[in-house]
Amino acid sequence: MDLSVIRKSQLIPFRGVPLPNYFLKNMEKVGEFEADKTDVLIATYPKAGTTWMQEIVDCVLHGGDVRQCEQSPIHYRSPFLEAFFPEMPSGLELLAEIPSPKPIKTHLPFQLIPTSFLQKQCKIIYCARNAKDNVVSFFHFDRMNMLQPDPGTWEEFLQKFLTGNVTYGLWHDHVKGWWEQRGNFPILYMFYEDMKEDPRREIKRVAEFLGKELGSKELDTIVAHTSFNAMKLNPMTNYSTIPLDVLDQRTSPFMRKGIVGNWKTHFTVAQNQMFEEDYCRRMVGSTLHFRTEL
Numbered sequence: 655m656d657l658s659v660i661r662k663s664q665l666i667p668f669r670g671v672p673l674p675n676y677f678l679k680n681m682e683k684v685g686e687f688e689a690d691k692t693d694v695l696i697a698t699y700p701k702a703g704t705t706w707m708q709e710i711v712d713c714v715l716h717g718g719d720v721r722q723c724e725q726s727p728i729h730y731r732s733p734f735l736e737a738f739f740p741e742m743p744s745g746l747e748l749l750a751e752i753p754s755p756k757p758i759k760t761h762l763p764f765q766l767i768p769t770s771f772l773q774k775q776c777k778i779i780y781c782a783r784n785a786k787d788n789v790v791s792f793f794h795f796d797r798m799n800m801l802q803p804d805p806g807t808w809e810e811f812l813q814k815f816l817t818g819n820v821t822y823g824l825w826h827d828h829v830k831g832w833w834e835q836r837g838n839f840p841i842l843y844m845f846y847e848d849m850k851e852d853p854r855r856e857i858k859r860v861a862e863f864l865g866k867e868l869g870s871k872e873l874d875t876i877v878a879h880t881s882f883n884a885m886k887l888n889p890m891t892n893y894s895t896i897p898l899d900v901l902d903q904r905t906s907p908f909m910r911k912g913i914v915g916n917w918k919t920h921f922t923v924a925q926n927q928m929f930e931e932d933y934c935r936r937m938v939g940s941t942l943h944f945r946t947e948l
């Protein structure tokens with residue numbers, strides 16, 4: 655891999671949504687992707703617990719046989735649909751290599767997903783995380799990921815997040831866009847906070863949604879295998895197989911804190927007030943509610 659070509663990306667709007675400049679020339683092809691009707695789409699705003707959900711879905715699809723999920727890194731077992739980075743296989747290339755049913759990752763807002771997922775009534779799991787923890791996690795990710803735009807200071811990043819000047823745009827539009835479609839398609843809308851509160855209950859919901867009956871033992875195995883501590887130590891889920899020149903885990907580990915409420919050590923009182931005022935304005939009228947502490 656020629657890592658000298660790795661550069662912080664610039665954001666360019668694609669149909670109004672800011673995406674890394676790298677992705678743009680591939681987006682038409684992404685739109686034409688033909689999903690299999692057994693494929694499972696895992697959609698999230700970045701840093702909402704995508705990897706956690708990918709690992710859970712892969713374990714469920716394998717009936718709780720977690721050894722099968724230890725064969726290769728998560729980004730091979732559950733490719734990132736729209737990924738198109740220099741010197742790396744694209745999401746579409748990786749998807750072509752693995753058989754269905756496969757768990758497919760995307761961060762695209764609802765209006766940009768390939769229509770084949772909807773036409774074929776593929777099962778879709780959307781995982782959302784409260785905006786305050788989400789923005790904190792995103793800030794640290796942009797610090798350590800050399801392919802993401804430079805986050806600037808925490809204060810600067812917070813402003814960018816609130817104006818939608820971050821990869822995939824406004825959090826509020828993303829979570830609401832998917833929420834509004836949940837009755838129209840087979841979409842299971844999950845919350846990071848619920849998963850932290852009772853992972854066993856939430857993994858069971860995922861399994862039921864996917865039509866997989868799991869015994870109590872299999873369920874326990876998946877709960878243990880997908881706990882934060884297990885995933886932090888597991889090279890197949892912690893992204894340690896990606897070179898440090900790309901994901902600089904010395905600056906901030908990919909498996910960083912994994913908790914609800916980490917925002918409290920980042921937001922000042924003034925930032926919190928400003929954030930909440932903006933939040934109320936943008937989320938007014940929505941039935942979507944988040945917990946920012948457990």
Ligand code: A3P
Pocket residue numbers: 698699700701702703704705706787790791792794880881882883885908909910911912913916
């Ligand atoms: P923090 O940065 O708050 O620690 P994504 O996979 O969408 O990029 O999300 C990454 C976030 O999910 C990180 O949050 C990471 O620590 C957290 N995460 C990953 N696996 C987890 C798990 N098994 N349990 C709880 N949180 C997890």
